[in-house]
Amino acid sequence: MKRIIKTMLCLVYALPFMAQHSTLTSNYLFNLFAINSAYAGQRGALDATTFYRKQWAGFNGSPETYGAMGHMEVKPKNFGVGMQVQQEKIALFSDTKISAAFAYKIKIDNTNSISLAVSPGFRRTTTNWNKIITSQTGDGTFTDLQQPKNSFLSGAGLFYANETFYAGLSTPDLVMLNATNKQLEFDFMAGYVYKVNDNVSIKPSTLIRALKNSPVQFDASVTAYLNQVLGIGLSYRNRESVILFSEFLIKKQFKIGYAYDYNVGRLRKFNSGSHEIMLNYFFGKTTNAVSPRFF
Numbered sequence: 675m676k677r678i679i680k681t682m683l684c685l686v687y688a689l690p691f692m693a694q695h696s697t698l699t700s701n702y703l704f705n706l707f708a709i710n711s712a713y714a715g716q717r718g719a720l721d722a723t724t725f726y727r728k729q730w731a732g733f734n735g736s737p738e739t740y741g742a743m744g745h746m747e748v749k750p751k752n753f754g755v756g757m758q759v760q761q762e763k764i765a766l767f768s769d770t771k772i773s774a775a776f777a778y779k780i781k782i783d784n785t786n787s788i789s790l791a792v793s794p795g796f797r798r799t800t801t802n803w804n805k806i807i808t809s810q811t812g813d814g815t816f817t818d819l820q821q822p823k824n825s826f827l828s829g830a831g832l833f834y835a836n837e838t839f840y841a842g843l844s845t846p847d848l849v850m851l852n853a854t855n856k857q858l859e860f861d862f863m864a865g866y867v868y869k870v871n872d873n874v875s876i877k878p879s880t881l882i883r884a885l886k887n888s889p890v891q892f893d894a895s896v897t898a899y900l901n902q903v904l905g906i907g908l909s910y911r912n913r914e915s916v917i918l919f920s921e922f923l924i925k926k927q928f929k930i931g932y933a934y935d936y937n938v939g940r941l942r943k944f945n946s947g948s949h950e951i952m953l954n955y956f957f958g959k960t961t962n963a964v965s966p967r968f969f
Contacts, residue, residue, distance in 0.1 A: 700933035712831030715754020719958025730945035735765035
């Protein structure tokens, strides 16, 4: 009985979420390309990431999200390209999104630049009604509704950066064809890296997400980087969670990250938090510059 109640609660809270803000994982804390397509090519060489997230652990039918992404600079060096593949499963529902990114960087001077990008993509949503136990065998009420829903989306992004500061504005769905929810979402991000000494740097950052007829969502985060190898951070997501996260650089090019979300919302009594793990590999040479390492 408790399992049924938990599943119903998951559907009640998940359905409005799927119809409003786009999926947000903690992966963006490690990789800004997850939020803003205009970040494509900012690191120069190919930067590849894969991640897995289990939300609301211990909650039957809770969301699971996994994906892979990569981006790089292409010649001439003011262009960047990238791709993202992501799938999310919530109880009966499965949502798969594939998108590309095409960015153009305008260099203001030796340290400042602005990038513009578009990110066309495809989205497929399916519902497995066979997971529902019906009172009558062969009941076609649900099985007849299993046709997938396909839609074509195109996002856009704007990204400004110098050696210590970045700011970006993006939308995952500027153009929507055959989509059921046609409300624009805007995401604003910003961060600043302060060098305390040769071994310690601090990065405060924020993410603000706005959607018509939906509450504004924001993250306020701070990350401490030690010896350019270990990053430890704390983030607060309004009315939802407190996030502890860390990333560790191995052999200068391979990075592993982990995030734990402690739920402070209405579902906190029904789950033990959310877990997310990230693996990243940078195919280029690392430098001592602040920006390639910390954003």
